[in-house]
Structures are given as C-alpha cells and as structure tokens.
Amino acid sequence: MSTIAPQAPAPRVARKEATDRRSSAQRSPLGVRVGVVTALAVVALLWLAPLLWALDTSLKLESETTAVPPQWIPESGFTLEAYRSVLASDDLITWFVNSTVISVAVTLLTVLVSALAAYGFSRCEFRGRGVLLALTVAGIMVPPQILIVPLYRQMIAMGLVDTYWGVILPQLVAPAMVFILKKFFDGIPRELEEAARVDGAGSFRIFWQIVLPLSRSILAAVAIFVFIGAWNNFLWPFIVTSNPDLMTLPVGLVTVQSTFGVRYAQVMAAAILAGLPLIIVFMLFQRQIIRGVATTGLGGQ
Amino acid sequence: MSVAVAPQQPSATERPAARLRAGRSRQDLVPALLFLLPAAFGFVTFYAWPALRTFYLSFTDYSLLAPPEWVGVQNYAEVLGDRRFWKSLTVTLEYVVINIGVQTVVALALAVLMHRLTKSTLIRGVLLLPYLVANVVVALVWYTMLDAQLGIVNSGLELVGLDPVAFFGETSTAIPTIALVNVWRHMGYTALLIFAGLQSIPSSVYEAAAIDGASEWRIFWRITMPLLRPVLVLVLVLTVIGSFQIFDTVAVTTKGGPIDSTRVIYYYIYEKAFQQFDFGYAAALCVVLFVILAGVALAQVKILRAGDSDLD
Numbered sequence: 001m002s003t004i005a006p007q008a009p010a011p012r013v014a015r016k017e018a019t020d021r022r023s024s025a026q027r028s029p030l031g032v033r034v035g036v037v038t039a040l041a042v043v044a045l046l047w048l049a050p051l052l053w054a055l056d057t058s059l060k061l062e063s064e065t066t067a068v069p070p071q072w073i074p075e076s077g078f079t080l081e082a083y084r085s086v087l088a089s090d091d092l093i094t095w096f097v098n099s100t101v102i103s104v105a106v107t108l109l110t111v112l113v114s115a116l117a118a119y120g121f122s123r124c125e126f127r128g129r130g131v132l133l134a135l136t137v138a139g140i141m142v143p144p145q146i147l148i149v150p151l152y153r154q155m156i157a158m159g160l161v162d163t164y165w166g167v168i169l170p171q172l173v174a175p176a177m178v179f180i181l182k183k184f185f186d187g188i189p190r191e192l193e194e195a196a197r198v199d200g201a202g203s204f205r206i207f208w209q210i211v212l213p214l215s216r217s218i219l220a221a222v223a224i225f226v227f228i229g230a231w232n233n234f235l236w237p238f239i240v241t242s243n244p245d246l247m248t249l250p251v252g253l254v255t256v257q258s259t260f261g262v263r264y265a266q267v268m269a270a271a272i273l274a275g276l277p278l279i280i281v282f283m284l285f286q287r288q289i290i291r292g293v294a295t296t297g298l299g300g301q
Numbered sequence: 302m303s304v305a306v307a308p309q310q311p312s313a314t315e316r317p318a319a320r321l322r323a324g325r326s327r328q329d330l331v332p333a334l335l336f337l338l339p340a341a342f343g344f345v346t347f348y349a350w351p352a353l354r355t356f357y358l359s360f361t362d363y364s365l366l367a368p369p370e371w372v373g374v375q376n377y378a379e380v381l382g383d384r385r386f387w388k389s390l391t392v393t394l395e396y397v398v399i400n401i402g403v404q405t406v407v408a409l410a411l412a413v414l415m416h417r418l419t420k421s422t423l424i425r426g427v428l429l430l431p432y433l434v435a436n437v438v439v440a441l442v443w444y445t446m447l448d449a450q451l452g453i454v455n456s457g458l459e460l461v462g463l464d465p466v467a468f469f470g471e472t473s474t475a476i477p478t479i480a481l482v483n484v485w486r487h488m489g490y491t492a493l494l495i496f497a498g499l500q501s502i503p504s505s506v507y508e509a510a511a512i513d514g515a516s517e518w519r520i521f522w523r524i525t526m527p528l529l530r531p532v533l534v535l536v537l538v539l540t541v542i543g544s545f546q547i548f549d550t551v552a553v554t555t556k557g558g559p560i561d562s563t564r565v566i567y568y569y570i571y572e573k574a575f576q577q578f579d580f581g582y583a584a585a586l587c588v589v590l591f592v593i594l595a596g597v598a599l600a601q602v603k604i605l606r607a608g609d610s611d612l613d
Contacts, residue, residue, distance in 0.1 A: 036418055044427040050485070051430065053453060054442045066451040113339045120336025127330075132337070139348060141598060145546050145567065146591055149574050149583045150354035151347065153365065170347045178340060203332040232435035234549045235567075239575060250437035254553055257441065264445055271438045278433040282426070290425050293490060294497030297539075 058082050058268035065264040082265035083273070092270060094245055095252035099231060100277075102164060102248055106171045106230040111223050114174050115215075118181035119207050123193075133182075139175030145235055155240055162243045171230060177222050180296055184218045185211065221292030224285060231278055249274040355591075358584035365578055376585035386586065388561050389569040390593075392476060396565060397544045399480035405537065408488050412495035413525060417517070425496070428489030436486065436549035443482045444469065444554045469554050472562035479550050479563060491540060498532030499525065538601050542594055566590055 057065050059078040067074070086092055121133060151170055152161075160166030192214075193206050201209070212219070234250045241247050247255065253270055282289060359376055361369035380386050415424065431439065446452050449467035458465055468478040502525070510520050548567040551557065557564035557572070564572075566586070574583035 033418065036414070040414065040419065040424060044424055047427060047485075047489075048430065050442055050446060051434070053446060057445070070453045070456045113343060116336045117340030120333045124330075124333030124336065126333045129333075132341075135344070135349075139344065141542070141595075142348075142352070142591070143542060143546055143594070144348065145548070146587050146594075147348065147351040147355060149570070149580055149587055150351040150358060152574070153354070153358075153580065154346075154351060156365070169343070173340075173343045173347050175344070175348075203336075207336075228433060232437075234435065234437050234552070235571075238552070239571075250435045250549075253441065254437055257553065264451075267441055267445060271441050275434045275438050279430075282430065282433050286426050287422065290422060290429065290493065293429070293493040297490070297494045297497075 054268045054271055057264050058272050060265050062263055062265050082263075082269035086266050086269045086273065091244065091252060091256065092249075092273065095247050095249045096273070098164075098246060099248040099250075099274075102167050102237075103227055103230040105164070105168050107223050107227045109168070110172050110174050110177060110226045111219060113172055114177040114222070115181050115212065115219065116207075117178045119185055119211060121178070121182045122185035123190075123203075136175045136178055139173070140179060144170070144173065148236065148239055151236075152239055160240075162241055162246055164246070166240045167237050167246075167248070170236060171233065174226065177226065177296075180222060181215070181218065184215060188214055217288075218295065220285075220288055221295050224281065224289055224292055225296045227281070228278060355584045355587050358581055359588045361581045361584075363581040363584075365580060369581065372581070376582050377589075379582065380585050380589055385561065385564070385569065386589075389564050389566045392562065392564060393545060393547065393566045395476050396480050396547055397541060399477055400483055400544045400547075401537070401541055403481065404484045404488050404491055404540065407484070408491035409495055409533075411488070411492040412499055413521060415492070415496055416499040425489075425493060428492055430489065431486045432490040434486065436483075437553055439482065439486045440550040440553035443478075443485075447478065470559060472559050475555055475559065475563045479547070479554065483544075483547070483550060487540070487543075491536060494536050495529070495532065498529050498536070501532075502528045534602060538598050541597060541601065545590075545594060545597075 056072055059080070059082070060074045061076060061079055061081060064071075064074040064076065121129065121136075155161045155166050155170075158166075160169070188211060192210055196206050196210055232250065233248070234254070237248045238251045238254070241251060244252065244255070253274060257267070358369060360371060360373060362372045362375075363369035411428065415421075434442075447454050447468040449455060449465060449470055452468075454468075455465040466474060468474050506524055506528070507520065510524055515523070546567060547565050548571065551563050551565055551568045552571075555563040557568050570583050570586045570590070573579045573586065
C-alpha cells in the first residue's frame with residue numbers, strides 16, 4: 001500500500017483553491033477540479049432523476065404515463081388532471097390535515113418535554129441523576145419499534161386506538177433529543193442564570209426567559225428533525241389507526257395504493273403532494289437542516 | 302486512561318465539596334423533579350413499561366382476546382425451530398449487508414470528495430433531498446419506476462436491447478432492489494454525517510501532509526481514515542441499527558413475497574402480531590431481535606475500537 005506520489009509537486013496543489021499557477025500548467029489540476037465538479041453535478045442530477053420523473057409523470061395524462069419509448073414531454077402537453085382527480089376525493093385532504101396536526105403536535109410537545117428534561121439533567125444535582133442519564137442513553141440504542149406489540153395492547157387498555165393521541169403520545173419519547181439538548185445546555189455559561197437567580201427569578205423563569213432564547217439554533221435543529229421524522233413516520237401510525245379518517249399521509253397512501261392500480265399519474269401526484277411540505281420546509285431552512293444533520297445525527301458532538 | 306487515581310483519594314479530598322453538593326442536592330430536588338417529570342412519565346409509560354411487558358408477554362400465549370396465559374419458554378423453543386423465523390433473519394441480514402455495505406462505502410467516498418473539492422451547499426442539499434421524502438413515497442415511486450412491464454427502467458433496458466427485469470418480482474433480485482432503493486434515500490444523510498466528522502479534522506494536518514508531498518490516496522488512508530474512525534463507528538452503529546428496522550419499503554412493495562424472499566424480521570413480527578394475533582410469539586421475536594441488535598452494536602464498537610488502538 002505504499003503508493004508514492006508520481007510527481008512530487010503535483011499533489012501539493014490539490015490543497016486549496018487553485019492558487020498555484022505553476023503546477024496548474026504542469027498537470028492542470030484546475031481542469032481536474034472542473035472535471036470532478038462537473039461529474040459531481042451530473043451525479044447530482046441523476047440522483048434527483050427519480051424525483052423529477054415522479055413530478056413529470058404526475059403532470060401527464062394517465063394514458064401517456066406508460067408511453068413506449070418513455071417521454072419527458074408528453075405529446076398532448078402537461079396537465080394537472082391527476083392532481084384534480086386525487087384532490088377530488090376528500091381522503092387526501094383529510095390525511096393531509098391529520099399529518100399536519102399530528103406532526104406539529106409531536107414536534108412542539110417533543111421539543112418542550114425534551115428541553116425540560118435536558119435542562120433538569122444539565123442544571124440540577126440530585127440522587128439518581130446518573131442512573132436516569134444512563135437510562136436515557138440506553139433508550140437511544142433501543143429502537144422504539146421493538147415495543148410495538150405491548151404498546152398496541154397498552155393503547156387498547158387506554159382507549160387510544162384510532163385517536164390522534166394514540167398516534168402522538170408514543171412518538172414523544174425522544175431520548176436522543178434529550179441527550180443532544182443536555183449537551184448543549186451544559187455548554188451555556190451559568191453566570192447569567194446565577195445573576196437572574198440573585199434577582200429573584202425562579203428556575204422556570206430562568207429556563208423560559210434566559211436559557212430557551214439562548215438555545216434557539218439547537219431547538220430549531222431538533223424541531224426540524226423531529227418534524228421530518230413525524231411527517232414520514234409509518235409503522236406506528238399504520239398499526240394504531242384503522243379508521244381512514246384518522247390516517248396520516250403515508251398510511252393513507254399505502255392503504256389506497258391498490259385502488260390506484262396502474263394509474264401512475266395519480267399515484268405520483270399523491271406522492272408529490274405528500275412530499276411537498278417537507279420540500280418547502282427544506283427550501284426555507286436548507287442551511288439549518290444541513291447543519292442540523294451533524295448536530296442531531298451525531299448526538300451533539 | 303492516564304488519570305488512574307487511587308479510589309480512596311478523591312473521596313477524602315472531596316468531602317467538603319460533597320457535603321456542599323448534598324446541601325445543594327436537597328435544594329435542587331424539587332425543580333429537578335418538575336423538569337424531568339413529563340419526560341419521565343412518557344419514558345415509563347411508552348418505553349420502559351412496554352419493554353418489560355414485551356419480556357413478560359414473550360413467556361405467554363396471548364391473542365388480545367383472552368388474558369395472557371403463562372407458557373414458560375415455549376415461544377422461544379418454537380422460535381428456534383421456526384423455519385420462517387430463520388428465513389426472515391437471513392433475509393434481514395442480506396438486506397443489512399447490502400444496504401450498509403453500499404451505503405457506507407459510497408457515502409464515505411462522497412463525503413471525502415465533498416470535503417476535498419467543494420463546500421457547495423447546493424450539492425449537499427441535493428444529496429440530502431431524498432432523505433426528506435417518506436420511505437413510503439420513495440417506495441411508491443421506485444415501485445412504479447421498476448415495474449416489470451410498465452416501468453420506465455425496463456423501457457430503458459428494452460431500448461438498449463436488454464431483457465426486462467422483474468426487480469421486485471424475482472426472489473433473487475427483490476432484496477437487493479429494496480436495499481438499493483433505501484441506499485438512495487439514506488445515502489445523502491449518511492454522507493453529511495461523515496462530512497461533518499471530516500470537518501472536525503483540523504486542516505493543519507492536511508496542510509502538513511501536503512507540504513510533505515503525500516498523495517491524496519495516502520492522505521486518505523493515513524490521515525482521514527484514522528482520524529475519522531470515531532465518527533465512522535458512531536455512524537455505522539446508528540445506520541446498522543436503523544437498517545434492521547426495514548419495514549416500510551416491504552409493506553409498500555413486496556409484502557414479504559415472492560416466496561418469503563423479502564419477509565424481513567419486522568414484517569414477520571407485524572404479521573404474527575397484527576395479522577395472526579399471536580402476540581406472545583411476536584413478543585418473543587421482539588426479545589430475540591433485541592438481543593441480536595444489542596450484540597451487533599457491541600460487536601461493532603469492539604471491532605472498530607480494536608482497529609483504533611493499532612494506530613497509536
């Protein structure tokens with residue numbers, strides 16, 4: 001594995017922006033760079049091809065979706081026909097509303113409950129803190145899906161099957177988010193809080209008026225990822241709802257999938273509509289989301 | 302490891318501090334309880350208690366209609382002799398190996414390329430986009446595109462003179478197809494995680510390597526990989542455990558078929574519990590799965606740590 005550089009000066013250039021003109025004449029690393037970036041761009045486009053194809057298909061007449069050979073631009077032009085028929089049945093709108101209500105509730109409550117717990121862990125000394133923290137970390141490693149069997153039984157016992165709360169409540173337990181927020185709170189200097197305490201502010205006021213505003217960026221990151229997870233969640237809503245009026249979009253799409261049959265334009269239109277809110281969220285918060293992958297995905301490292 | 306202090310020493314020096322903390326501890330207990338109460342309630346009701354119940358139910362015969370009936374280890378004995386369970390386990394493992402293998406290698410390559418060549422947010426955004434689309438929607442789109450007769454991919458194959466492939470309809474191709482579809486969805490996310498790890502490597506290290514005239518290849522193996530290892534371990538553990546959760550794509554596309562070839566472990570648990578109402582047996586399957594997952598996670602951390610120490 002002793003791969004030695006063929007030309008000593010050449011690799012040196014790959015370092016930063018093309019500042020070194022001399023060596024660029026020797027091996028044209030700028031050209032290489034442009035080439036690689038172009039290649040990356042082509043790959044990126046291919047990467048998105050399935051999504052573009054879904055969008056394209058959703059804008060076609062049903063009869064033209066399976067034209068041979070496949071066409072990007074259908075002969076009779078684009079149409080919103082598929083969207084019209086999908087939206088004509090109330091189902092999709094109902095599921096859309098359900099998904100929105102459930103995802104927003106899950107996001108707000110998860111962030112609130114997790115932030116409270118994280119702050120408790122971060123600032124309070126009490127017996128058993130270490131044990132509880134260890135439990136939290138263990139909770140990150142145990143996927144909650146493994147609990148569906150008794151959880152469903154419990155929902156029956158609590159009378160929550162086929163209710164919003166039945167879908168929402170089990171999704172609120174987010175040990176990973178507690179852990180991430182605790183790590184962030186640990187990094188906030190305590191002087192501010194102590195000053196406020198001297199001024200007579202209680203723990204909750206300090207939390208609400210000082211700590212939370214200081215943590216806006218991390219709270220936003222956590223909120224966005226909880227929302228994405230809740231919007232896309234399938235297994236639990238699928239198990240706990242059987243009433244079509246209470247289904248979320250993914251569950252609804254799967255249950256009617258068979259009735260769509262080979263009506264590709266309609267399947268794709270429904271899929272696009274289901275994905276749209278997250279695409280909009282993404283466009284609005286692209287930078288925060290990309291940064292948030294690292295903060296939430298790696299446990300606040 | 303260098304700070305190995307005699308166990309008794311700190312307790313002696315910390316006594317005044319400990320006493321102080323004990324005083325504070327009483328003072329903190331009430332707010333701490335209030336802060337932790339909502340989360341603790343949720344954790345106990347929807348996590349800890351169901352976990353204990355899973356364990357209990359796995360020793361019972363239970364169908365929701367009548368109260369659980371204790372049967373001892375009978376469920377576990379059945380699991381061990383259950384041909385379908387073993388099949389579902391191998392199918393799941395096949396899925397995880399393809400899914401994680403392809404995903405990790407390509408995501409690592411993409412992350413390194415991005416790190417060395419471009420800081421473009423646009424490219425990162427494009428990579429991440431599929432992750433935002435629900436598993437279910439991704440599965441629907443690919444199911445349509447890969448349809449044996451009408452899908453665009455097979456139209457393309459025919460155009461270049463190849464035979465159409467029944468991607469989801471053939472026992473040999475179904476699992477690889479599902480694995481690769483999910484690689485598509487999840488790879489950008491994984492690449493960004495690794496990318497974040499790369500950014501934590503100080504650039505001075507790369508500058509020093511460049512001054513020494515090291516090739517990119519050498520830089521990758523001698524600098525990037527060793528320094529990236531902790532992040533890579535974390536990413537692997539998380540993605541492997543996530544990969545075992547495969548359910549959505551199967552539920553949308555193949556529903557376990559053709560001929561059991563895609564009945565992954567979660568789909569089997571789902572069928573047992575929610576289609577055949579054999580909750581006790583399903584609970585036993587969950588416990589077995591838990592043991593496997595815990596073992597896999599431990600093994601990963603051990604193996605990758607062992608590699609780590611070689612480098613010092």
